Amino acid sequence: MASSGNAPHFHASVSAVSSNKSLVFCLQSPSLRFRPFNKASPLVPPIASKLNAWKSEVQSISNKIYSSLVGLESENDEACELVNGTELSIGEGDDTIRAYLFKAVKNNNDTGILLLSDIYGFEDSSTREFAYRVACNGYNVLAPDLFRGDPWTKDRPKDLFEQWYAKQQPDRVAKDIITAKDWLVGELLSAGISKKLGVIGFCFGGGRVIDVLAKDQSNNFGAGVSFYGTRIDRSVACDINVPVLFISGDKDPLCPVNLLRDLEKSIGRGSRVVIFEGRGHGFAHRPNSPDEDEGAEQAFLVMRSWLHDELVAGNLS
Numbered sequence: 390m391a392s393s394g395n396a397p398h399f400h401a402s403v404s405a406v407s408s409n410k411s412l413v414f415c416l417q418s419p420s421l422r423f424r425p426f427n428k429a430s431p432l433v434p435p436i437a438s439k440l441n442a443w444k445s446e447v448q449s450i451s452n453k454i455y456s457s458l459v460g461l462e463s464e465n466d467e468a469c470e471l472v473n474g475t476e477l478s479i480g481e482g483d484d485t486i487r488a489y490l491f492k493a494v495k496n497n498n499d500t501g502i503l504l505l506s507d508i509y510g511f512e513d514s515s516t517r518e519f520a521y522r523v524a525c526n527g528y529n530v531l532a533p534d535l536f537r538g539d540p541w542t543k544d545r546p547k548d549l550f551e552q553w554y555a556k557q558q559p560d561r562v563a564k565d566i567i568t569a570k571d572w573l574v575g576e577l578l579s580a581g582i583s584k585k586l587g588v589i590g591f592c593f594g595g596g597r598v599i600d601v602l603a604k605d606q607s608n609n610f611g612a613g614v615s616f617y618g619t620r621i622d623r624s625v626a627c628d629i630n631v632p633v634l635f636i637s638g639d640k641d642p643l644c645p646v647n648l649l650r651d652l653e654k655s656i657g658r659g660s661r662v663v664i665f666e667g668r669g670h671g672f673a674h675r676p677n678s679p680d681e682d683e684g685a686e687q688a689f690l691v692m693r694s695w696l697h698d699e700l701v702a703g704n705l706s
Contacts, residue, residue, distance in 0.1 A: 471495035472524045479533075479572040486565050488533040488572075489517065491524035498527035499580075500700050501573045502587045505566065505594025505601075506532060507671070508554075510540025516591070519674045523589070526693055527701075529577075533569035535562055535594065559600075566601055574609055585611025585631075587700050589692070591674050592643070596621045599652070603628040612699035614692050616673050617644040626655035633660045634695045636688050638668025663691055 471494035480486050489511055502523060506516045511532040520530045541553055573586060586609050590598040595618030602613050603625035610631055615621075617637040621644075633656055635649040646664055653660045665672065665684045672681045673688035 472521060474521070477531075477572075480565075480568040484564065484568055486534050486537065486568055487511075488531055488569055489520070491517075491520050491528075491530040491532075493524045493527045493529065496527050497529065498701050499577070499582045500528050500584050500587065500696075501577050502528045502530045502589060502696070503566070503570055503573060503601075504530050504532045505588065505590035505597050506535060506540075507592035507594060507674075508536075508541040509543075510534065510536050513540070515675045519591075522689070523693075523696075526696075528587075528696070529573075531569055531573045533565060535565060535597075537561075537565075562597065563600060563604070566597065570601075570609060585609065585700060587612050587614070587696055589614045589616070590618065591616045592619050592671065595619065595644075598633070599626060599629070602631060602633065605630070612696065614695065616688070617641050617670055619643050621648065621652070623648065623652060623655070626652045629656045630658065632656070632658045632699060634692065635660070635662045636665070636673060636691065637662075638665045638670070638672055638684070640667060640669045643670050661695075663688070 473490075473492045473494055475490045475492070477488045477490055478485055479488055504516070504520050504523070506513065509516070511517075511534045516532060520532050524530045536557060539553075539556070541550065545553070570586065577584070588598050588601055588610055590596070590613075595615040598613045598615040598618060599621050602610055608630070612631050613629075613633040615633060615635050618635075633652070635653065637644045637646065637649060639646055646662075649662045649664075653662045665688065668681065668684050672684050674685070676682045676685040
């Protein structure tokens with residue numbers, strides 16, 4: 390379906406390279422910097438500059454990819470200002486959940502993305518900043534509350550984590566994700582759009598990406614992106630029928646590289662593993678240093694290219 394160029398109307402009430410080989414990024418690119426969102430408001434226009442031109446010079450040496458980014462250009466702030474954010478209450482009765490929708494107003498590509506947060510929840514500023522930036526690239530991004538108002542917080546004692554995690558019942562979380570997916574599909578269909586959805590997840594959400602795609606009996610999703618997924622059930626990977634992009638760091642103890650490569654082989658269908666050397670857990674959406682900023686920028690660009698190729702380019706007429 391060709392893009393209409395206008396954002397679909399949502400009427401809900403408010404209550405690198407094209408191979409299948411694993412990729413390893415050695416961060417030897419020029420220094421990149423961007424101004425993060427205003428933490429007090431997730432809808433403040435992000436980033437003082439943006440990579441509008443990206444050239445990847447690839448040299449295969451010992452299964453490593455050396456990538457350089459060139460052409461740093463000023464961002465079109467006007468385009469990113471044209472993203473609407475809406476707090477939603479979706480579902481019915483006991484199945485009602487909260488969610489946040491980021492909708493591209495300008496150059497909307499009519500594609501929906503379900504974004505599954507890490508343990509800090511859908512209201513976390515880092516999650517919303519990332520969702521906003523994805524929407525800036527033309528998508529309609531829905532971030533549901535996976536924890537029913539009780540996300541993990543950094544001020545809690547770490548020895549209580551497993552107790553908190555046990556309360557996040559897998560069946561309930563899966564049901565809430567389906568509620569969010571069904572809402573997004575319904576809203577797009579009501580606007581005359583029948584494109585496949587994408588799903589992106591971080592950490593806890595990255596692990597749920599595998600669950601969601603394995604159970605996608607309605608065939609609503611066209612591709613997935615799992616950032617350093619945790620507690621992944623590798624046994625269900627063979628049930629996934631769409632390509633998945635795995636992004637992680639080789640210093641991440643919570644997401645072993647060998648597990649991702651096993652998942653890539655089990656899924657097949659053009660799936661890909663991209664490993665960033667020297668990077669630990671959470672670097673792509675929660676960078677803590679200038680070096681991690683570089684990795685975050687590269688990871689975003691890899692994801693952006695993947696989503697375009699898998700969800701947008703194939704639907705252009």
